Amino acid sequence: MEHNCNLKESSELTKTFTCGTNKEITGCRFSLYPMNSDFVSIILGSLKKTDTSAVWCDSDALSTVYRGKRKYVADAVKALFINAWRRDVHMAMEGHFSKGCPGDIAGESKLDFEGEAPNKAVVEDVNFPALCKLSLYPMGTGNYMEDIKEVVQMAKVRELNPQSIHYATRISGDIHAIFDYLEDVCKYMEESVSHFILHFTISVNSPTNEEEI
Amino acid sequence: MEHNCNLKESSELTKTFTCGTNKEITGCRFSLYPMNSDFVSIILGSLKKTDTSAVWCDSDALSTVYRGKRKYVADAVKALFINAWRRDVHMAMEGHFSKGCPGDIAGESKLDFEGEAPNKAVVEDVNFPALCKLSLYPMGTGNYMEDIKEVVQMAKVRELNPQSIHYATRISGDIHAIFDYLEDVCKYMEESVSHFILHFTISVNSPTNEEEI
Structure with missing residues (x-):
């Protein structure tokens, strides 16, 4: 666990700066939270079903x-969420896509895969509505506010109903539209800056009735 | 919901830049995830018990x-987590502290409170171990890597066992030590930059045995 990014120790920082960065690697760190006492089997079941x-x-x-590669990381994260989804279970996923951290180096990655994303055919016909909040850095x-503005505009064009809330933006839509948007934000940001992070939280089946809040 | 920060629409951006920012406001947006079918009563019970x-x-x-104010925001978030904690329930909280967003303005805040943090006496004697990951922006x-390096050093001095992982750092310790560290990172960052965000995830009672992974 030495080749990492945020909050590194000084000795590791020196090492990784010296080694240089690998600009091809997209990463996503995420956690899945099924609000259900059966959470272990939901998570393990999804991990087993998802092709990594x-x-x-x-x-x-x-x-x-x-x-x-961005395409395959996005495919695997989306599939993990869709494979864990159950009609009657409230579930959230928090995660962040990241690319270009100065502390990152080559290694602990897979960059030689080619062709169709391995989970695409399995999950593409599973649809359900979801809420999402995101913060771009x-x-x-x-x-940086210019990129943020552009990314909100992208959500508007896709009819994901972006709404500004303190420290984040909310969007809503079909689960594929949300994940595809997150992937395309990463694609857009790769052209704009050398290092960005996109935090997101996706929620399904919330019992909260927002009209009653 | 017009006075917000990340991913704003262009018209709001113009408005908020014009209005200027309020540098006194610390914010924390968070979500609580009890991995239990009784999650609604755990969350509502904690909300009721927490003095906001x-x-x-x-x-x-x-x-x-x-x-x-930072002190009271940190007190309320810590209390909400501690009040929701149950010995036998795996639970996580994800959140981010933020201060100084150029899109933020005065309003939708409370800055006139003085004195002791209202939840301090209620939660200070409740102790349990927790894991945490954090990412600082x-x-x-x-x-920015210099601040990140300094903040890791702070965790080391406090014996929170900081470990670098891709896109984040992990720490572990008593729940108060973790929350107090997060608050002190905010305090340190206020002196260093005009705008920062500190994302964190805190987890308790995980069934995962890391030695078996």
Whole structure:
């Protein structure tokens, strides 16, 4: 666990800066939270059903990380969520896509996979509505609000109903539309800055009636 | 919901830039995830038990936000987690502290509270171990890795056992030591940059045995 990004120790920082960065690696660290006493079997069942042959994976007690090409990382995260979904279980996933951290280096990744995303055919016909909040952090630049503005506009064009809330933006829509938007935000940001992080939370089957709040 | 921060629409951006920012407001947006079928009563019970008289609050189906002085926001978030804790329930909280967003303005906050934090006496004798991961984003600066390095050092000095993982750092310790560290990172960052965000995830009672992974 030495080749990492945020909050590194000084000795590791020196090492990774020296080694340089690998700009091809997209990463996503995420956690799945089924609000149900059967959470272990929901999570394990989904992990078993999700094809992770196109990404590098690592898990601990707090979260899982996938690293590889953007297309395959996004495919695996989306599939994990869809495979865990149950009609009657309130569930959330928090995660963050990241690319270009100066502390990141080559390794602990999979970059040689080619072709169709391995989970696409299995999950593409499973549809359900979801809520999502997201926060985008373009790093090392003074103009970061411009990118944020552009990304909100992308959500508007896709009719994901972006709404500004303190410290985040909410969107809503079909689960595929939400995940595809997150992937396309990453694609857009790759062209704009050398390092960005996109935090997201996706929620389904919430019992909260917002009209009653 | 017009006075917000991340991913704003362009018209709101113009408005909020014009209005200026309020540098006194610390905010924390968070979600609580008890992995238990009784999650509604755990969350509602904790909300009822937590004194939020010192902060401004707002909730929706995805998360809750507290805004006010740092001390009272940190007190309320810590109390909400401790009040929700049950010895036998795996639970996580994800959240992010934020201060100084250029899109933020005065309002939707509470800044006139003084004195002792209202939840301190109620929760200070409740102790249990927890795991935490965190990611720090100092915005609008090219030197952000320096702050990150310093904040890891703070965790080391406090014997929170910081460990670098991809895109985050893990710490572990008593729940008070973890929350107090997060608050002190905010305090440190206030002196360093005009805008920062500190994402965190705290987990208790995980059934995952990391030695078996």
